[in-house]
Amino acid sequence: MPDTPMPAASPEAVNAAIAARTDTYFNRTRAVVQRFGDCHVTYAVFLRRPVVSAPRLMMEWLQEVARARATRFDIELMHPEGTWVGAGDPILYLSGSLAQLADLETLYLQKLGPPCVAAHNAYQMCLELPQVRFLAMEARHCAGFEMQEMMAYAASVGSTAAQKEGAKGFTGNANDATAHWFGAPRGFGTMPHALIGYAGSTLRAAEMFHESFPELDLTVLVDYFGREITDGLAVCRRFPDLAAAGRLAFRLDTHGGRFLEGLDPAESYAVLERHVPGAIRRYRSETELRHLVGTGVSAAAIWRVREALDAAGFPKVRIVASSGFGVGKCRVMAEARAPIDVVGTGSFLPDIWSETYATADIVAYDGEARVKLGREFLLRRNGERKRGGSPAAG
Numbered sequence: 135m136p137d138t139p140m141p142a143a144s145p146e147a148v149n150a151a152i153a154a155r156t157d158t159y160f161n162r163t164r165a166v167v168q169r170f171g172d173c174h175v176t177y178a179v180f181l182r183r184p185v186v187s188a189p190r191l192m193m194e195w196l197q198e199v200a201r202a203r204a205t206r207f208d209i210e211l212m213h214p215e216g217t218w219v220g221a222g223d224p225i226l227y228l229s230g231s232l233a234q235l236a237d238l239e240t241l242y243l244q245k246l247g248p249p250c251v252a253a254h255n256a257y258q259m260c261l262e263l264p265q266v267r268f269l270a271m272e273a274r275h276c277a278g279f280e281m282q283e284m285m286a287y288a289a290s291v292g293s294t295a296a297q298k299e300g301a302k303g304f305t306g307n308a309n310d311a312t313a314h315w316f317g318a319p320r321g322f323g324t325m326p327h328a329l330i331g332y333a334g335s336t337l338r339a340a341e342m343f344h345e346s347f348p349e350l351d352l353t354v355l356v357d358y359f360g361r362e363i364t365d366g367l368a369v370c371r372r373f374p375d376l377a378a379a380g381r382l383a384f385r386l387d388t389h390g391g392r393f394l395e396g397l398d399p400a401e402s403y404a405v406l407e408r409h410v411p412g413a414i415r416r417y418r419s420e421t422e423l424r425h426l427v428g429t430g431v432s433a434a435a436i437w438r439v440r441e442a443l444d445a446a447g448f449p450k451v452r453i454v455a456s457s458g459f460g461v462g463k464c465r466v467m468a469e470a471r472a473p474i475d476v477v478g479t480g481s482f483l484p485d486i487w488s489e490t491y492a493t494a495d496i497v498a499y500d501g502e503a504r505v506k507l508g509r510e511f512l513l514r515r516n517g518e519r520k521r522g523g524s525p526a527a528g
Contacts, residue, residue, distance in 0.1 A: 146201040156365035176498040178224040178512035185250035187213040192245040216295040220384035247492035249288040255482040256292025260301040262464035267524035272480030286312035330358040385451035390430035402434035413470040425466040433470035
């Protein structure tokens with residue numbers, strides 16, 4: 135991560151970078167401790183909401199700093215990567231010199247909280263649609279590459295946890311720089327709306343792309359002109375071999391301000407009535423109804439496209455769905471048994487950023503248990519045994 139001090143830098147450069155980016159009161163605490171005498175401390179590090187543990191980026195950064203400072207930090211990992219963590223339950227205990235740790239809190243908490251929340255979201259999304267493959271498309275929603283790296287890492291952690299429970303999970307992402315988190319050499323993707331506009335028609339854009347990259351499977355956006363079905367079938371007829379081989383897919387990204395071609399509220403209800411009547415015969419919130427029969431990429435829209443493809447003799451053409459596929463929308467799609475092959479989404483990013491705030495409190499000074507009033511729950515319980523560990527040694 136380019137914005138993070140790296141071990142190749144001199145100790146002076148590392149310390150200067152940390153001092154500039156941390157909160158001033160931590161710098162001043164370090165100076166006071168260096169003046170009046172160091173002590174050995176243990177921090178409890180936790181979040182205030184349930185999450186999936188995603189501590190690797192934080193721990194690797196601490197290892198880099200420990201090497202640069204020629205010191206050692208001991209990390210007792212209570213919840214290994216990919217495991218569920220309850221609200222307020224310490225993810226790890228971090229021990230070492232207070233003079234060496236005091237100024238690091240701001241920076242290592244930045245690297246822990248957001249990935250843990252995003253990993254929890256990704257985990258839930260994958261479990262809601264266990265038979266669907268996910269593609270991580272978070273990059274455009276991130277505030278720079280460091281956040282992008284954190285979010286891709288988080289999606290891979292949540293995905294791996296869900297895969298252990300039988301889900302297909304995230305099998306790739308949309309760019310090369312973070313593809314390694316998904317075990318891929320490069321990112322996946324074919325065309326944005328801009329290429330459709332450039333080509334002047336959906337069919338022509340598909341032809342241009344296939345001529346340029348004949349070895350790749352072809353995924354075509356079909357909502358640009360509002361003719362998802364008409365244009366989709368035209369592409370199928372133009373590339374029947376790709377369609378028959380399962381190498382053709384259509385990505386539905388219909389704007390939330392309109393219905394998919396041929397749909398309106400009544401017809402959307404009718405589509406679901408034909409396929410999953412139970413999905414609409416119980417009380418639904420306004421949001422759930424919108425996901426089922428509303429504008430944009432609804433369950434009805436996905437079913438309607440599947441109907442049209444099958445009726446035209448193209449059962450192997452796949453459907454890629456995007457646009458707001460967070461946990462709630464995935465749950466509704468699962469209940470509607472929407473025939474989705476792939477979900478492209480960046481909606482595992484945390485919705486409420488304040489929920490990502492990780493916290494660290496010192497719970498022991500030179501072996502003596504001591505914590506601020508109200509945080510006694512962070513103290514080690516008698517007989518507590520660690521569930522995983524990793525030294526961050528210099």
